[in-house]
Structures are given as structure tokens and as C-alpha cells.
Amino acid sequence: MAIEKSLLNGSTTMLILKLLEDKDMYGYQMIEELSKKSDDTFALKAGTLYPLLHNLEQQGMVCSYDDNADCARVRKYYNITKKGKGLLADKKAEWQTYSSAVNRVLQGGATLAEAY
Amino acid sequence: MQKHTKTKQYLDAICNQIRCKKIHGEIYEEIENHINDQKEAFKSQGIDDETATLKAIEQMGDPIMVGTELDRTHRPKPEWSIIGLTFLLLLTGIFIRIFTSPQDFNGLELFYRQLIFTIVGIGLMALCYYIDFTFIGKYPKTIFLLLVGLIIFLMAISRPINGRYIYASYLLLLFPTSFAGTVYSMRNKGYPGIILCGLFFAVSFAISIIIPSITSSLLLALCCLVVLTMAILKNWFRVKTLYALLLVYLPMAVSLFMIFSSGIVWKRITLAFSPFIDPMGAGYMATRTKQLLSGAKFIGQGTLPENFQQLSPVQILPGINNDFLLTYIIHRFGWFTFMIVVALLSVFIIRAFVLCTKQKSILGLFVSTAATLTIAIQTVFYVLTNLGFQLFAPLSLPFISQSSSYLLINMCLIGILLSVFRTGYFIKDKEGSKKSTTNSFVKFEDGKLIIDFHTH
Incomplete structure (x- = not known):
């Protein structure tokens, strides 16, 4: 199922940081992983990913290095920084508040109905 | 040959939007790598080379928008x-x-x-x-x-x-x-x-x-x-x-x-x-x-x-x-x-x-x-x-x-x-990234042609 774009945008940063928390990755790998982990729900466009990654790098949330670890091509790997982990924690908390609020509202009808 | 020009056109379109010339090389390399990865993935699904390239480029999104976004990030900032x-x-x-x-x-x-x-x-x-x-x-x-x-x-x-x-x-x-x-x-x-x-x-x-x-x-x-x-x-x-x-x-x-x-x-x-x-x-x-x-x-x-x-x-x-x-x-x-x-x-x-x-x-x-x-x-x-x-x-x-x-x-x-x-x-x-890319056994460095039999 494809999710509406605006909902995805705000949380993309969080998802990318979460991916990088597990291991260092290059751009293409992130898109693959994200799509695999979310059962193709999140089909992130590369055109969205790279500006976002470069932005995060400039803010010091991630840093990059070149490596040719698993193939002949040199790839630009990204690694999450301490600052980035902090941001991830903030984003997670923010997301949890948001999603539980949404859930409460959605279930709110049900609880009200039960009350009657 | 056509696949090459298409990719090149796409990358040029991105870089044209980025005013800071110094970053061009790096972005070019990173996104080119991405397109190649995507292309290989499509090809492994049985799609022919040219269609795979076109599809990979399409997956990337509008080059002008990508370029503009990247330009915003990589604008030289006076300290x-x-x-x-x-x-x-x-x-x-x-x-x-x-x-x-x-x-x-x-x-x-x-x-x-x-x-x-x-x-x-x-x-x-x-x-x-x-x-x-x-x-x-x-x-x-x-x-x-x-x-x-x-x-x-x-x-x-x-x-x-x-x-x-x-x-x-x-x-x-x-x-x-x-x-x-x-x-x-x-x-x-x-x-x-x-x-x-x-x-x-x-x-x-x-x-x-x-x-x-x-x-x-x-x-x-x-x-x-x-x-x-x-x-x-x-x-x-x-x-x-x-x-x-x-x-x-x-x-x-x-x-x-x-x-x-x-x-x-x-x-x-x-x-x-x-x-x-x-x-x-x-x-x-x-x-x-x-x-x-x-x-x-x-x-x-x-x-x-x-x-x-x-x-x-x-x-x-x-x-x-x-x-x-x-x-x-x-x-x-x-x-x-x-x-x-x-x-x-x-x-x-x-x-x-x-x-x-x-x-x-x-x-x-x-x-x-x-x-x-x-x-x-x-x-x-x-x-x-x-x-x-x-x-x-x-x-x-x-x-x-x-x-x-x-x-x-x-x-x-x-x-x-x-x-x-x-x-x-x-x-x-x-120099560094270039050196590690050359995995071939023939290298050209500092005006010398080096043939290295140790690499595979």
C-alpha cells in the first residue's frame, strides 16, 4: 500500500537515521532496505534521499566515507554520528506522541461508544 | 552508447542546478553509482539494458528538483x-x-x-x-x-x-x-x-x-x-x-x-x-x-x-x-x-x-x-x-x-x-578515492605505468 507523500516526508529522516543506526550504508542500499523492511510500503525516491542525506551530513547528523567493501565500485557510505543518534531519539519520541495521539482519536469513537 | 548519454544527461541536469562547482564530482559519482545499482537490479529481473537504464533514471525523480535541493544544501557559506x-x-x-x-x-x-x-x-x-x-x-x-x-x-x-x-x-x-x-x-x-x-x-x-x-x-x-x-x-x-x-x-x-x-x-x-x-x-x-x-x-x-x-x-x-x-x-x-x-x-x-x-x-x-x-x-x-x-x-x-x-x-x-x-x-x-578505485592490474600514476600482478 502506498502512503500519502506528506505523511512520509516528515518521518523519512527518522527512518533513514534508524537504518543507519544498525549499520553503515550507501544510498541505494538504504532504499532497498527500507522497501524490504516495510514490505514495499516505503518506496523512497533517490531524488528525495540524496538531498536529505547531504543535508543531514552538513548538520553533522551523519558522516560519509568512501569504501569498496563488498564490490569493485567505490561507494559513499554513511555513518550515523552521536548527534544523529540524539536526533533519532527525539524524532522517535515525537513520532510516538504523534501516533499515539492519532490512535487515541481514532479509537476515541470506540471508547465513547463503549461508554454509552 | 545511448544508455551512457541518457545517464550523463540526467547527471548534467542535476549538476547544472548546483552552483558550487567543487561538489559536482562527488555528487556525479554518488548518483551515477546509484543509477548503475538500480539498473543492475532491473536487469536481473530480465529487463534489457536500455529499458533498465531508462527505468532507473525515471526512478530517480526530476533532476531539476534534485539539483535545486542539493544546491540549497551545498551553498558556500561565509563564516x-x-x-x-x-x-x-x-x-x-x-x-x-x-x-x-x-x-x-x-x-x-x-x-x-x-x-x-x-x-x-x-x-x-x-x-x-x-x-x-x-x-x-x-x-x-x-x-x-x-x-x-x-x-x-x-x-x-x-x-x-x-x-x-x-x-x-x-x-x-x-x-x-x-x-x-x-x-x-x-x-x-x-x-x-x-x-x-x-x-x-x-x-x-x-x-x-x-x-x-x-x-x-x-x-x-x-x-x-x-x-x-x-x-x-x-x-x-x-x-x-x-x-x-x-x-x-x-x-x-x-x-x-x-x-x-x-x-x-x-x-x-x-x-x-x-x-x-x-x-x-x-x-x-x-x-x-x-x-x-x-x-x-x-x-x-x-x-x-x-x-x-x-x-x-x-x-x-x-x-x-x-x-x-x-x-x-x-x-x-x-x-x-x-x-x-x-x-x-x-x-x-x-x-x-x-x-x-x-x-x-x-x-x-x-x-x-x-x-x-x-x-x-x-x-x-x-x-x-x-x-x-x-x-x-x-x-x-x-x-x-x-x-x-x-x-x-x-x-x-x-x-x-x-x-x-x-x-x-x-x-x-x-587522490585517495581514485587510488582505491583502481583495482585493475594496470595503473597509471605519477607519469609511470604500473603493472601489478598481485591484484585480481
């Missing part, structure tokens, strides 16, 4: 904190000049002089700011030879004043930054690279001894040592760190031992700690400095030493406009002025060092560290001498003291520093 602090320090210098016009001298003339040199200095700073600092890493030998040539030329046409080639001595402060470029150019050159760096240093050091400016020699040695040590610790020469450090520090220890065993240094050190043992001779200046300071107040004019009541400070301590400006303002206005000036300079230096550590490119790191150290060491030496610890003669208090030509040199250094901080984030140390 306003350093620019602001520089101007604040220059203003402080001019401000102090307005308030300190000793009666014995023409204060107004000194003020105009400072004003003119400040304006010329700002011009030089702007010039160095807009010249791309990477030329320091590209032509280190040319820069070094030009600098040496210029110094020798100045020594040839000018007469030494008090036994020193004054005009040539100012340029010595550019050697550390030039040295940073030299070290950068010795990447992967092994022990010979380190020895070559040592030779470059030795030449500049010898010149500073001939001039002679012992303070500059010391400054030069400290800056070069720090940059070289940093390079070794970053494995810049691709050698064993311990051996490389020994190669640098052993000769240094030996020369230090020889200098100390001569005895002259000990005499100077003793004198620096207790100038009162020779108050009318070698310890004269330090004794007077300490006497002036002992009568200083926190705010307001201090008292003059007992035997000098009839004299003005400038008669007691020559050089209050240039070499001992801090001592003078402490005496004249109180310690709080000293605190303001030192606080401003400290903030400037600490901020600059913090920015140095954030540099991604090694060239940016070396160059900015060398330039910042040059300014920091001048400041420390100046403050120490002005507080009465006179192991070495002061050079200048950056941006503040009336030492016109030093001001110009320091402004050039600030220009270079700002240039690093503006675009340093984008410079990639190309």
Missing part, C-alpha cells in the same frame, strides 16, 4: 563568526589607538597609519578570501620558492635595521601555511615524504635564523611540528606511525639538546624568570614592564614607579605603541582593558580552532590549522612579553598592535582561513 570577530578586533585596535595618543608622539599620525593599514589589510583579506585556497595544495613548491625568492629579494634591497632584515621578517609568518600545502602534497610518499617536509622546514627555519628573528623561528618550528604530527597521526604518509614520529622527534630532540647545552638559552630563561638580576642591561625592558604593571589599577590610570615620577610611560618603556601596547593600556586604563582584549582574542582563536577540527578535507584541515596557529602563537608570545615574561621578543598582537606589516600578513592569513571555512566542506581529497 560570519570569524568575519565578525576579525572586524571587532580591528575596531578594538583603532579604538585603542584613538585613546592612546602619547603626548611625546604624534598620536594623530599613528592613528591614520593604523587606519590606512587596516583598510589595505581588509582589501588583502578579501583578495585571499576569493582566491580559492586549494592552490596552496596544488602548487606548494612554487609557493614556497616564490616566498623564499621574495624574502631573499627583500634582504638584498633593504639594509638591516638593528641587525635585522625587518621587511623580510614579516613574510616568515607565511611559511607555516605554505608548509601545510607541502605536507599535503606528500600524501602516500612514505618516509622520503617526511624527510622532504623536513627539508622544506629546514630551509625556512634557516632563513628565519639568518634574518634573524628567533621568535619567528620558534613560531615556525611549533606550527610545522603540529601540522606534521597531525599528518603522521592521520597516516598521511602511509608509514608506521611510531617510526614516523621518531623520524620527526628524534632529530628535534637532538637539536634541542644541542641548543640547550650551549648555555645561552639557560641564561635567557633565567633572565626571563627574574629580569631583576640585570635591570639596566638585558633585563631592562622586562624590569620596566613589571614596574609599570605593579602600579596598575583595575580601572583607571596606574601609578608610575618611584624613580620615574617625572617621566612619561613612553620614556620608561619604549615601544608602547607596538611591542608593549598591552602593558601600556594596562597602565593607562587598567586591567579591565587587558581582559577585554585577551577575551576577544581568545574567543577568536578558540572559534577558529573549533572550525579547523570540523574540516572534512585534509588540505583544509592542514591549512586552517597552520594559519590559526600562526595567529594564536603570536598572541601568546605577545601577551607573555607584555606581562613581563620576556623569553622572546614579541612579533605583534594580531589585528590590534601598531605593527603595520604584520597586520597585513595576518589579514592575508584570515583571508585564507575564511576561504577554507567557506568552501572547505566541499573539497574532497581526490
